[in-house]
Amino acid sequence: xxxxxxxxxxxxxxxxxxxxxxxxxxxxxxxxxxxxxxxxxxxxxxxxxxxxxxxxxxxxxxxxxxxxxxxxxxxxxxxxxxxxxxxxxxxxxxxxxxxxxxxxxxxxxxxxxxxxxxxxxxxxxxxxxxxxxxxxxxxxxxxxxxxxxxxxxxxxxxxxxxxxxxxxxxxxxxxxxxxxxxxxxxxxxxxxxxxx
Numbered sequence: 001x002x003x004x005x006x007x008x009x010x011x012x013x014x015x016x017x018x019x020x021x022x023x024x025x026x027x028x029x030x031x032x033x034x035x036x037x038x039x040x041x042x043x044x045x046x047x048x049x050x051x052x053x054x055x056x057x058x059x060x061x062x063x064x065x066x067x068x069x070x071x072x073x074x075x076x077x078x079x080x081x082x083x084x085x086x087x088x089x090x091x092x093x094x095x096x097x098x099x100x101x102x103x104x105x106x107x108x109x110x111x112x113x114x115x116x117x118x119x120x121x122x123x124x125x126x127x128x129x130x131x132x133x134x135x136x137x138x139x140x141x142x143x144x145x146x147x148x149x150x151x152x153x154x155x156x157x158x159x160x161x162x163x164x165x166x167x168x169x170x171x172x173x174x175x176x177x178x179x180x181x182x183x184x185x186x187x188x189x190x191x192x193x194x195x196x
Contacts, residue, residue, distance in 0.1 A: 088147065099139075
């Protein structure tokens with residue numbers, strides 16, 4: 001995604017009554033740009049906690065709220081990327097987005113963070129994932145896309161309904177690098193997703 005630096009990237013800890021980075025053991029809900037976020041997520045085989053969340057903007061337009069759920073909170077991006085356990089990234093759209101726009105942005109993010117050899121090795125998985133996104137078609141304002149990461153691959157969901165899975169263990173870490181890699185889509189959003 002080649003968007004300019006966000007003007008509205010938000011770290012939740014400064015704005016909320018209960019801090020994401022220092023949240024107590026009891027669950028507390030949070031809000032970003034009017035989007036309600038649960039502190040905990042029930043995802044098999046273990047529940048996940050909200051690591052952080054933030055707002056993505058493009059040319060002053062709010063695009064989506066991203067929320068990252070992990071087994072245990074951390075500020076270390078590589079720990080999240082390399083984790084073999086479950087993780088989940090929720091994208092609540094704040095504007096309409098068609099499949100081609102979303103896929104183009106994802107591919108840009110992958111190219112920014114992967115070598116040519118890595119991209120080539122992931123070609124079949126990228127094509128399968130692209131087919132799943134195209135089946136979703138146009139996502140509307142308020143829709144929630146979910147990327148659920150597991151050792152066996154990545155599952156795509158829309159508004160809580162599974163839309164398919166790509167069984168490639170390398171795809172999840174590659175996709176997470178779009179937001180958490182050395183050259184993230186948005187440095188401010190990366191910081192927010194890491195709880196800072």
